[in-house]
Structure formats: C-alpha cells, structure tokens
Amino acid sequence: MVVRVAQCTIDVEDRDLMVAFWSAALGYQVEQGDDGSAKLWPAGQPSEGAPTIWLQGSGTAKQGKNRLHLDLVADTDPQAEVRRLVDLGARRVDVGQTGAEGFTVLADPEGNEFCVLDAAPTR
Template sequence: MTSRFTELSVDCHDPERLAAFWCEVFDFKVIDRSEDSVEIGSWVPTVEEVRARQMPTTLVFVQVPEGKAVKNRLHLDVSPIDASTEDEVIRLLGLGATRTDVGQGPDRSWVVMADPEGNEFCVVRSLASQD
C-alpha cells in the first residue's frame, strides 16, 4: 500500500488572484474551481495516471478568513528554466511578488520572495543552459 503526493494546498484570502499569479509563474492552467477554491496544474489528473506513477503535483488555493501570521514552515522553491535567477526575480516582481527577508542573510545563492498574499518562496539556481 502506498500514497501519492497529488496536491499542495495554500490557504489564502483570494484564491482566484493567487491562482492567477502562480499560473503565470509556472505556466499552469486552472483545472478545477469551486466557490472557495481554485486548483491549478500542468495537467488534469486522472485516477489511473496517479495510480500508475508519481505525477506532477497541483496547487490548490483555498479561501480562509484568517491572514498569514508567521513565516511559512513549508515553501516552494522555483528554478527558472530559460533565464538567469536574477532575470526571473525581475519577472516575478512584475507579476506582483516582493522580495522578503526571513533571516536568510545577504550572501545566499537563492532569493527569498513572497507571493501577493505574503507566502514565502525561493528562486533558486537557474536551469537555463550555460552556452
């Protein structure tokens, strides 16, 4: 018997807004929505595919009444695939992200950012070819 990591849920005030932001970041699409949640992903999950192998996770944004109070204990790391880390940071700032300080110090190879609702994430090494 085993389980699969199928989705990561993010509490938020505005699921539509946060889903739109992350769709732009990852080039995902909305794959499901309800009155108080929006699910995004790179594919539409089917039970058969999930049972057959580990598939990419989806993100589910769920509306909650309370705001974010402290640093996230779980966060996403993102790696640009066709730009430098700094170029990706500039793109993400244009989408509504902000740089943030969680005590990481100045000499790090990653950049800590926050999405439009303040959820921290890191932009790590670029996967772009170094031709």
C-alpha cells in the same frame, strides 16, 4: 513503498488574486471551484510526478512565517525570473538570509514565502 508529493495546498484569502499570480508564475492551467478553491496544474503533457497546486479559500489573511514553502527553479536566468515574478506581484522578503545563499526569497501577493533557486537541487 514510499509516497511522493502530489499537490501543494496554499490557504488563500483572495482566490482570484492568487490564481492570477500563481497561474502566471508557474504557467499552470486553472480550474476554479464553486467553493472558493482553485486547482492549478501544469499545462500540456506534464510528467506523472508533476505536482498540482490547490488554492484553498481560507477567508483569513496569512499570519506568521511559513513552516513549509516552495523552492522554484527557473528554466534559464534565475534573476530574470525573480524580476518577472516581482512584476507579477511578488516581493522580496528578508527571513534572515546573509546574501551568500544560492536562492532569492520572495513572497506572493498574500505574503506566502517561496524561493527561486540559482540552480536545480542536486543529490
């Protein structure tokens, strides 16, 4: 028996800001809770293994570098996707990359790092 990634949880200070960013970035639907949280899930008929995103209200700002982050892949042009994400509120960040990597490092509006890969991972 094995397990699979079912959901990614992100602690957030401003739920509404982060819901707006991540739902637009991923094209996910939103269900907001009364407890300061929100669940985001793929629109339409997602595959059984498609992960959801849980935005968990923390009441505090992010501190330090992420120990775990999302790697996203674009359906088409990765650099066009990077520009779209920046227009939505992401920003480019330097975490020590050399410029020769096959990805672009960004941070969401609250500073959580994530990557946009140049191509989907292979085995």
